[in-house]
Amino acid sequence: MAETPQELFVHDVQDLYDAEQKLVRALERMAKNASDRQLAKGFAAHAKTTKRQARRLEQVFRTLDRKPKRHTCAGINGLIEEYATFVRDEKPSEEILDVFSVAAALKVEHYEIVAYKDLIKLAQQLGNATAASLLRETLKEEQETASLLEGLSGRLGKAMMAAESSDEDEEA
Numbered sequence: 001m002a003e004t005p006q007e008l009f010v011h012d013v014q015d016l017y018d019a020e021q022k023l024v025r026a027l028e029r030m031a032k033n034a035s036d037r038q039l040a041k042g043f044a045a046h047a048k049t050t051k052r053q054a055r056r057l058e059q060v061f062r063t064l065d066r067k068p069k070r071h072t073c074a075g076i077n078g079l080i081e082e083y084a085t086f087v088r089d090e091k092p093s094e095e096i097l098d099v100f101s102v103a104a105a106l107k108v109e110h111y112e113i114v115a116y117k118d119l120i121k122l123a124q125q126l127g128n129a130t131a132a133s134l135l136r137e138t139l140k141e142e143q144e145t146a147s148l149l150e151g152l153s154g155r156l157g158k159a160m161m162a163a164e165s166s167d168e169d170e171e172a
C-alpha cells in the first residue's frame with residue numbers, strides 16, 4: 001500500500017534495493033563480456049560499488065524501522081533485458097559490444113541518478129536527514145560512474161570506427 005508519503009518512500013527504497021542487487025549480477029556479466037580491459041575493470045569495480053549501495057539502502061531501511069525488502073524494479077528489469085537480448089540476438093563484434101555495453105550502463109546510471117534524486121527529495125520532505133545523507137552518498141557515486149562512462153564511450157567509439165575502416169581496407 002502506498003497511501004502516505006512515507007509509504008511511497010518505503011516503496012521506492014524497496015524498488016531501488018531490488019535494482020541494485022540485480023545490477024550487481026548484471027555488471028559482473030557485463031565485465032565478463034567486455035573486451036576492452038579498462039571497460040571490464042570498470043564494470044567489475046562498479047559491481048563492487050553497487051554491492052555497497054545495496055548495503056547502504058539497508059541502512060536506510062533501518063532509519064524506517066523496516067526489514068530490507070525488495071519490490072521488483074520494472075525499469076531496471078527492462079534495461080537489463082535490453083542488454084541481454086542484444087548480446088543474445090545480434091551477435092555483435094567485440095568493438096560493437098563494448099560500445100553497446102557502455103551505452104547500456106549509462107542508461108542505467110541515468111535511471112538511478114533520477115531515482116536517487118527523487119528519493120533524496122522525499123527523504124528531506126519527510127524530515128529523514130539520515131536517509132537523505134546516505135542516499136546522497138550513493139547519488140555522488142552514480143554521478144561519478146556516469147562521467148567515467150562518458151569518457152570511455154568516446155574512446156571506445158573511436159576504436160569501433162577504426163576497426164570498421166580496417167575491415168574495409170581488408171575487403172578492398
Ligand SMILES: [Fe+2]
Binds near residue numbers: 112
Ligand atoms: Fe547503483
